[in-house]
Amino acid sequence: MPPLRDTMPHVEQIRSLVDEEATAAVALRRALHRRPELAWQEFQTTDTLAAFLAEAGLEPRLREEGTGLTVDVGPERGPTVAFRADLDALPITEENPVPYASAVPGVMHACGHDVHTAIAAGIARVLSRAGSLPGRARIVFQPAEEASPGGAVSLIADGVLKDVSAILAFHVDPSIPPGTVGLRAGPITGACDRLRVLLTGPGGHTSRPHLTVDLVHAAARVVDALPALLQRTIDPRHPIVTVFGRISGGEAENVIPTRIELAGTVRLFDLETWRSLPETVGRLIDGIAGPLGATATVDYRPGSPPVVNDAEIIEVLRAAASEALGADSVLSTHRSMGSEDFARYLESVPGALLRLGAALPDRRTDLHAADFDIDERAVGAGILAGAVCLLHLMEDRVVRS
Numbered sequence: 427m428p429p430l431r432d433t434m435p436h437v438e439q440i441r442s443l444v445d446e447e448a449t450a451a452v453a454l455r456r457a458l459h460r461r462p463e464l465a466w467q468e469f470q471t472t473d474t475l476a477a478f479l480a481e482a483g484l485e486p487r488l489r490e491e492g493t494g495l496t497v498d499v500g501p502e503r504g505p506t507v508a509f510r511a512d513l514d515a516l517p518i519t520e521e522n523p524v525p526y527a528s529a530v531p532g533v534m535h536a537c538g539h540d541v542h543t544a545i546a547a548g549i550a551r552v553l554s555r556a557g558s559l560p561g562r563a564r565i566v567f568q569p570a571e572e573a574s575p576g577g578a579v580s581l582i583a584d585g586v587l588k589d590v591s592a593i594l595a596f597h598v599d600p601s602i603p604p605g606t607v608g609l610r611a612g613p614i615t616g617a618c619d620r621l622r623v624l625l626t627g628p629g630g631h632t633s634r635p636h637l638t639v640d641l642v643h644a645a646a647r648v649v650d651a652l653p654a655l656l657q658r659t660i661d662p663r664h665p666i667v668t669v670f671g672r673i674s675g676g677e678a679e680n681v682i683p684t685r686i687e688l689a690g691t692v693r694l695f696d697l698e699t700w701r702s703l704p705e706t707v708g709r710l711i712d713g714i715a716g717p718l719g720a721t722a723t724v725d726y727r728p729g730s731p732p733v734v735n736d737a738e739i740i741e742v743l744r745a746a747a748s749e750a751l752g753a754d755s756v757l758s759t760h761r762s763m764g765s766e767d768f769a770r771y772l773e774s775v776p777g778a779l780l781r782l783g784a785a786l787p788d789r790r791t792d793l794h795a796a797d798f799d800i801d802e803r804a805v806g807a808g809i810l811a812g813a814v815c816l817l818h819l820m821e822d823r824v825v826r827s
Contacts, residue, residue, distance in 0.1 A: 434821060435556040437749050440813050443552045448806035450551075454478055455544035455805055456526035462515030462533045462540070465570035465577070468493045471513050475547060475567060482551040489584060493569040494577065496586055499553045504561035505823030507816055508586070508593040508777075510578075510768055511546035512539045512571035521796040536798040538598035541784065543567060545596060545808035552813050561820035564590060574620065574729050576767025582774065591823045592739055593777035594815055595768045596808055598784040599759070600791055604803040607747045607811055608759025608781035611737040613695040615779065616667075618765030619703060622689045622725040623648060625675075625715055629684035638682055639719035645673060645686045648714050648722075655710050656692070664696035667763055693763040695732050704728065730767040736776035739819070743778055746818035750811045755783075764793070780815075782808050 454474070463471050469492050479486045479497050486497040494513060498506075520527050520534035528534040535541075550565045566586050570577030587593070599608055625648070627639030635643075653668040660666060668690065675686030692707065694700055704726040715722040747756045759781045768779050784800035791798050 451548035458540040465514040465573040468513040500559035500562035507819040510595040511542040548809035578767040578770035599781035602783040606783035615733040616763040624723040644720040666694040735778040746815040750814035
């Protein structure tokens with residue numbers, strides 16, 4: 427029996443196919459960018475994507491809800507490895523003077539999901555033309571990554587991870603150049619939980635705060651003390667960021683209100699700490715507000731857990747990305763407190779999230795900004811790196827079995 431590497435498609439063959447498919451993938455990216463759709467509303471996006479895949483002879487499977495789809499490429503024998511892309515846009519008004527700018531008022535692809543989707547579709551088309559594969563690639567097009575809870579929970583319930591032994595995803599990175607990827611073992615993105623606090627009291631006159639409960643003071647104490655107390659409560663080797671984005675309550679300068687609402691986020695990397703936070707945060711807030719006479723009702727909503735990249739998968743992908751893009755193009759990358767519901771897949775199967783270089787040559791921008799855009803050379807580089815990474819994962823799963 428010939429060695430597995432001798433029967434797999436070679437990287438030069440994949441590179442040639444990418445050259446043939448990249449123009450269509452860029453055109454798909456621009457079409458999706460021009461018609462962005464918010465979470466759970468990605469109906470036109472799904473239809474456009476299904477047509478793009480069917481045009482290449484693939485058989486995409488649409489979800490019954492009409493948003494999101496999957497497509498399998500390769501034989502049923504051998505391991506199944508997956509690639510996840512996300513479909514939804516953000517409620518942001520675009521400020522880019524480009525011909526493919528969003529035509530939907532107040533909605534734009536400011537996080538690169540259009541890029542991820544175009545790359546994933548390109549990977550499917552390239553692998554479908556690559557000949558004999560050592561396994562099967564399942565390309566997952568997920569709705570509602572920006573929602574909480576994200577669409578990953580629904581797709582997992584749909585069974586997209588059935589028979590999957592490893593999973594991969596990219597996220598564009600506007601801080602590194604196209605043609606590069608950033609890898610990191612362990613936590614790479616943080617959990618993001620949402621916190622709402624309702625403080626209530628009897629209210630009263632601002633000239634006599636000693637006769638009532640000064641809720642504004644209590645709210646200020648919660649905002650000031652909670653972040654510091656959390657940092658003292660958890661292992662200091664694990665960073666945690668607690669920030670309140672909204673405080674509302676009160677109607678007049680001389681009236682102590684009867685209710686004040688606070689809302690914010692809690693972000694961290696450590697998985698075990700994340701699991702214990704709802705109880706910890708509630709206890710700390712009660713301890714701050716209670717001695718001041720305020721009643722605190724805490725609504726703590728866990729979001730996605732941290733994305734924790736599997737160390738063995740990272741080493742497989744490091745070799746694959748080096749083969750596809752060159753060893754000098756494989757970089758170590760930073761951790762980010764941004765959240766990604768790709769973490770939900772990693773609760774069931776090993777995998778990794780990689781950062782894909784997409785920096786513009788002439789200006790700086792950032793994710794979730796109204797002027798966000800990419801250097802579109804990232805699309806072809808992503809298809810090449812993604813296809814080769816999936817092939818290496820198939821090979822690795824074959825060897826392990």
